[in-house]
Amino acid sequence: MVLEDAAHAFGAEYRGAKIGSCCYSDMAILSFHAVKHITTGEGGMVTTNNESYYKKLLMFRTHGITRDPSLLSNKTEGPWYYEMQSLGFNYRLTDFQSALGIQQLRKLDQFIAARRRIVTLYKAAFKNLSGLTMLNENETIAKSAWHIFPIMVRTKRRAKFELLRQAGIGVNVHYLPVYLQPYYQGLGYLPGLCPIAEKYYSQTITLPLYPKMSDAEVQYVIDQVKKVVADG
Ligand SMILES: Cc1ncc(COP(=O)(O)O)c(C=O)c1O
Incomplete structure (x- = not known):
């Protein structure tokens, strides 16, 4: 099933x-x-x-x-x-x-189109930024609904996350691999089970993304992300 x-x-x-x-x-x-x-x-x-x-x-x-x-x-x-x-x-x-x-x-289609427009702006802005990677959407087989926009930073995720929060940006992290939650740990699942998920978790930051986000807000996020990534 x-x-x-x-x-x-x-x-x-x-x-x-x-x-x-x-x-x-x-x-x-x-x-x-x-x-x-x-x-x-x-x-x-x-x-x-x-x-x-x-x-x-x-x-x-x-x-x-x-x-x-x-x-x-x-x-x-x-x-x-x-x-x-x-x-x-x-x-x-x-x-x-x-x-x-x-x-x-x-309104679903219009909500998705608004999210997609913001994602296009993020992708264009971060395309050549070393030290930051994004998820690749293979549009020939799949079209994402872009519920979230995660980026991956190579180093110092926590410090970068905190700098973005200090700049007033509601960044988040999605997600701690589920088997690292106490409930599943209690069932005997051990760290190391899914190394790629764990690496992803250690590097990811979710940027704001919602249909009513204004161009000025998107630009502010872009500028701040560029700044913290450039600072290493
Ligand atoms: C991947 C995933 N599955 C399931 C859920 C649970 O959805 P709900 O809170 O509507 O039960 C969430 C909630 O955010 C989720 O992100």
Whole structure:
């Protein structure tokens, strides 16, 4: 089974297919958290083309309960009758959130285009900067939704990060490799398991990127990044 964690990828494409269409997976999970491509405040969505998973997911989100006569395990005891058939949860998105999400969905393409425009400015500005590398987007097979814009610096990540924060820029780091989190450490996963992920983590800084970012703000970030990278 292939499950896509597509929390960062709504609006992206892979080999001509939109993320969420599940052309290459059994299910895709989207996040509508406030900083994502579209938001419902909190919440998200699971997409699938598999009818059996779809029916299970419907039950999973409502306490494992069904009223569907065709799904009942026992004979109905009356019009009130329902069955809890599995251990489910309350994962219902509210109608208020859904109304917001429907409006947001109409703006998805424009949000992605705005992000892409900022990424183009960042890429052009940092293209020839030694000491800084960026992720390469192979547009012949994939189109990123650019949820974040990470850069990699060769040396002194922490100092550079702190200088950028001091300059008033909301830089961040995405992410500590998941198996280095205490929960997974407790399960016995050891540092060194994924050396490339660990190297990436040690060098990365996420720059601000959101649709309403003004050209002046983008330019300020560019100038400050150039400055801290040039300072070594
Ligand atoms: C890669 C990834 N997966 C999953 C999630 C979780 O999404 P949510 O907070 O909507 O449950 C996040 C949240 O930022 C994420 O970045």
